Each structure stands twice: as structure tokens, then as C-alpha cells.
Amino acid sequence: MDSVRRYFPSGDEYVTEDALKNLRNYKYCAVDKSFLTKYLYRHYWEWAVTLFPRWMAPNLITLTGLSFEVVDVLLVLLLMPDLTGPGPSWLYFAFGIGMWLYSTFDNVDGKQARRTGTSSPLGELFDHGCDALNCTIAGIVEASAFGCGISWQTITIIFLTTATFFFSTWEEYHTGVLYLGYVNGPTEVLTLAVLACFASGIWGPGIWHVPAAQGLPLIGGLFPASWELMDAMLAITLAAMVFGHCLVCCWNVHEACKEQNRSFLATLPQLAQYVAFAASCYVWLRNSTTILADNHLVLFLVTAGTAFGRIVSKIILAHLTEMPFPSYTVQMVPLAVGAVLAWLGLFTPRTELAFLAMSSVFVVVAYLHWALVVIERFCEFLGINCLSIRPQPDIERPEPAHEQTRIY
Numbered sequence: 321m322d323s324v325r326r327y328f329p330s331g332d333e334y335v336t337e338d339a340l341k342n343l344r345n346y347k348y349c350a351v352d353k354s355f356l357t358k359y360l361y362r363h364y365w366e367w368a369v370t371l372f373p374r375w376m377a378p379n380l381i382t383l384t385g386l387s388f389e390v391v392d393v394l395l396v397l398l399l400m401p402d403l404t405g406p407g408p409s410w411l412y413f414a415f416g417i418g419m420w421l422y423s424t425f426d427n428v429d430g431k432q433a434r435r436t437g438t439s440s441p442l443g444e445l446f447d448h449g450c451d452a453l454n455c456t457i458a459g460i461v462e463a464s465a466f467g468c469g470i471s472w473q474t475i476t477i478i479f480l481t482t483a484t485f486f487f488s489t490w491e492e493y494h495t496g497v498l499y500l501g502y503v504n505g506p507t508e509v510l511t512l513a514v515l516a517c518f519a520s521g522i523w524g525p526g527i528w529h530v531p532a533a534q535g536l537p538l539i540g541g542l543f544p545a546s547w548e549l550m551d552a553m554l555a556i557t558l559a560a561m562v563f564g565h566c567l568v569c570c571w572n573v574h575e576a577c578k579e580q581n582r583s584f585l586a587t588l589p590q591l592a593q594y595v596a597f598a599a600s601c602y603v604w605l606r607n608s609t610t611i612l613a614d615n616h617l618v619l620f621l622v623t624a625g626t627a628f629g630r631i632v633s634k635i636i637l638a639h640l641t642e643m644p645f646p647s648y649t650v651q652m653v654p655l656a657v658g659a660v661l662a663w664l665g666l667f668t669p670r671t672e673l674a675f676l677a678m679s680s681v682f683v684v685v686a687y688l689h690w691a692l693v694v695i696e697r698f699c700e701f702l703g704i705n706c707l708s709i710r711p712q713p714d715i716e717r718p719e720p721a722h723e724q725t726r727i728y
Contacts, residue, residue, distance in 0.1 A: 331693045339641035340701045346441040346640060350498040354507040357500075361427070361507065368424055369431040378433040379446045380707045385425025386450045392418040392461045393618075402615060403460070404469035409521045415465045416517030419458060423510050426451065438709055441640045442698040445633070446706070448489070449691065452632040455481040456625025458513075460618060465517040466550060467525025470617045475605060476554050478621055479598060481505075482628050484561055486594045489632045491569040493639045494587060495576040501568060503560075528553070590645050593631060597624075600655040607662035610669040616676065623680040626687050627651040637694060651686055654679035 352358075372381060392415050400407040429447060433439040459481045463474035484505050492498050500506065519527065528550045533540035535549030543552045577584040601624050605611060611620050627649070634646040658675060661667055667675070695706050704710055 328689050331697050334690055334694050335637060335641060335643075335697055339643050340697065342642040343441050343640065343698075343701065345642065347496070348439070348441075348444055348498075349496060350500070352500040352504075352507075353502045354500060354504055355502065356507050356511065365424070365427045365431060369428045369435060372428065372432055374436055375709060376432065377705065377707050377709050378429040378436070378438060378443050381425050381429040381432055382443075382447050382450050383707065385422045385429070386454060386457075388418040388421045388425075389454055389457045389461060393457055396460060396464045397618065400464055401618075402469055403464045403467075403474060403617070404525075405464070405467050406524050406526070407464075412465055412517050412521030412525075415461050416514040416521070418461065419510060419514050419517065422454065422458070423506065423514075426506070436709060438704070440698075440702055440704055442695065442702060442704065442706065445636055445640060445698070446695070448636045449629065449633045452485060452489075452629040452636075453625065455485050456621050456628065459625075460621060462513050462516070465513075465520045465525065466528045467520070468550065470612055470615050473550055473554065474617065474621075475601075476558075478625070479601075480554070480557055480561055482625075483594065483598070484565055486628075486632055487566050487569040489635045489639075490587075490590060491572050493635055493645060494573045496639075497572075499569075499572060501564070503564065505565075587645075590647065593647060597628060597631060597652060597655065600652070600659040603659040604655065604662045607659075607665070608672065609662070609667050610672050611676070614669065614673075616673060619676060619680060623676065623683050624655060626680075626683045627655060630683075630687050630690060633691070651683045654682060 354361075395411060395414060396403065399411055405411075426447065430439075430443070433443050456478055459478040460474070463469075463477045466473070466477075468474040468477065488498070503509075516528075528535075529548045531540070531545070532543040532547040532549050532552040533545070536543075536552055540552065543555070547555075573587055574584045577587060601620075605620070611617055630649050630651045631646075634649060638644065638646055654675075658672075658679060661675070662672070698704075699706055
């Protein structure tokens with residue numbers, strides 16, 4: 321066992337003892353401006369949390385919620401591996417139900433933590449870490465519901481979900497606040513995604529691939545004649561993300577830096593990490609000999625999505641432990657190397673698939689090792705369990721400086 325461990329970083333390399341001590345300053349603060357949350361979902365979540373037994377740990381609720389989306393991806397691979405369909409009607413309803421259950425569990429876990437007195441910084445890390453992985457998992461499910469297939473439409477959906485989440489995480493690192501606007505991804509966009517799944521179940525996914533002028537009669541003429549409704553929807557979503565989310569995140573970080581007498585310009589190079597991630601994925605896919613041609617896109621997306629999960633989870637960890645903003649993760653290496661090899665034309669279909677498979681194994685193993693070690697160190701320091709509630713902690717748990725707050 322020791323001979324295997326020497327190939328992995330130590331726990332202290334992931335998070336030092338001094339960094340763990342900063343967990344005593346932990347304060348979770350979220351601002352949710354959504355009217356849908358304030359007037360509808362908040363009451364639904366307060367009712368839903370009463371359905372869970374008090375012995376059920378909040379992190380177990382989070383993990384159970386993610387499992388619904390994982391099951392949906394497995395259904396895609398079994399019944400609709402081309403992501404096009406049409407599949408059986410019940411499959412699309414399963415997609416929508418899985419998304420809805422994930423959202424419900426994701427919002428209930430924090431309420432369960434406060435209900436049982438088990439709120440902790442590990443809960444935020446675990447919750448946001450699952451959210452980061454779900455950016456790709458849910459993206460695959462939604463692309464299948466839309467019938468996007470092995471195409472750049474599917475890839476665009478993944479870029480939209482990951483970019484949105486990266487900017488939110490970057491913003492929270494600098495402001496200390498998870499800000500959800502009047503229209504935000506976890507609420508309004510997810511609601512529309514669920515309804516879209518149900519629509520595909522009723523009318524079939526073909527409804528998203530009619531000409532844009534037919535699907536959007538009022539504004540369809542603004543788009544190229546060759547565009548489908550799906551293309552127009554992605555373009556509108558991209559514009560909304562850039563102007564309604566990314567620029568808002570930049571403004572909030574600017575204001576936080578101004579209050580703290582720090583340079584806002586010094587924070588902008590931190591965005592290069594996502595640019596490198598997205599550029600590596602784009603270059604590899606654009607020059608690939610097999611990923612799109614031979615239906616290996618899901619394997620690629622799982623590999624890239626796991627690397628993305630590590631990137632943003634490291635930012636969350638740095639936020640919680642007051643460590644410097646992380647600028648690099650080793651799981652980016654396979655994506656960058658794959659992009660270079662594909663661009664230089666050094667891959668054959670067989671060698672590229674082998675490299676992709678090895679990259680996937682490396683990325684997943686590295687992620688699991690990091691996650692398990694960091695969780696173990698958090699649990700030891702805080703005197704808690706991850707997936708169960710410890711009745712009488714053996715270790716005195718340091719109290720956070722402030723209680724959790726959520727502002728509606």
C-alpha cells in the first residue's frame with residue numbers, strides 16, 4: 321500500500337494544517353434574488369426537508385441527489401447512446417424528473433444541515449463539488465433531451481454550464497457571497513430545462529430542430545436562415561450568460577476588490593484557467609480523428625467534466641481555507657497534451673481512443689484521491705462524519721465564526 325501511496329500527493333499537499341485552522345472563520349452567505357425561489361420554491365423546499373429523517377446526513381442527501389442524474393446518464397448510454405433519439409417517451413420524463421429531484425435534494429441539504437445542527441464548511445465543499453460535476457452530467461442529459469446528438473450543439477451546452485459555474489465560483493472566492501440573480505441557472509434555467517425534457521417526452525425532440533424562423537416567429541428572422549430553433553436558443557443563452565451573468569460576476573468582484581483596497585485587474589488572470597480548459601477541449605475536439613466521428617463524445621465529456629470538477633473544487637477549497645487562488649491542476653495536463661497531439665495530427669483513431677481512455681482513468685483516479693483525502697482531513701479537523709451524523713463527536717468541533725445565512 322505504501323508503494324502505491326508514494327505516487328499520490330500527501331494530504332498536507334492538498335490542504336495544510338494551517339489552512340484547516342482557517343475553517344474556524346467559516347461563514348456561508350448566499351444571496352438569492354429569484355422571485356421564483358422567494359414566492360414558490362422556498363416553501364416547497366421547507367416542506368420537502370420534513371420528508372427526510374433527522375438521522376440522514378446533509379451530504380448523503382447531496383450525494384443521493386447527484387445519483388439521480390448519474391442514473392439518467394446511464395439511461396442515455398443504454399437507450400440513446402447517439403444522444404439523438406428519439407427515445408421512448410418515458411425516457412424524457414425520467415430526464416426531467418431526475419433533474420428536478422437533483423435540484424430538490426441540492427436545495428434541501430442545507431436546510432437539513434441547519435435542522436440537525438450539522439452545518440459545516442465540509443457541507444459547502446461537498447455540495448459545490450457535486451454541483452461542479454453535475455455541470456457536465458446534467459449537460460449530457462439535457463443535450464440528449466434536446467436531441468442534439470454527437471455535435472457541437474452538445475459541446476456548446478457543456479461550455480455554457482461550466483463557464484457559468486466557473487464565474488460564480490470565482491466571484492464567491494473574492495466576495496465571500498454566493499450570488500444568485502433574479503434569473504439564475506439553478507432556479508429559472510433548471511426549471512426551463514425540466515419543462516423542455518417534458519416537452520420532448522410529449523412531442524418528441526424534433527420540436528427543437530425546426531427552422532428558427534418557425535420556432536421563434538417573432539425574432540426568428542434575426543438568425544441565419546440555416547439555423548435551427550436549437551441554434552437560436554443556444555445563441556440567446558450564450559448572450560444571456562455573458563451579459564447577464566459573467567459581466568455581473570466581474571462587476572461584483574470589482575466592487576469587492578474596491579472595498580478591500582485590492583486590484584481588480586490582478587484577479588483577471590485567474591480566469592485564464594477556464595480559458596485554458598475550454599481552449600484545450602475545443603482544439604482537441606476540432607482536430608479529433610475519432611471523438612465526434614465514432615461516438616466517443618460522452619467519454620471525452622466525462623474526462624473533461626471531471627477535470628473541471630477538480631478545477632472549481634480547488635477554488636472552493638481555497639475560499640473555505642483562505643488559501644491563495646489556485647492557478648493549476650494536474651488534471652488539465654491530459655486535456656492540454658491531447659489538444660496538442662490532435663492539432664499536430666499525430667493521432668490515429670486507435671491511438672487517440674487509447675489516449676482518451678487512459679486520460680479518463682487518470683483524471684477520475686486523481687479526482688477521487690483528492691476528494692477522499694480532503695474530505696478525510698476536514699472530518700478529522702472538524703470532528704464530524706461525511707455521510708452520517710455523529711451523535712456525540714469524539715473530537716470537540718470548532719465553532720464557525722458566524723452562522724449560515726441565506727438572503728432572499
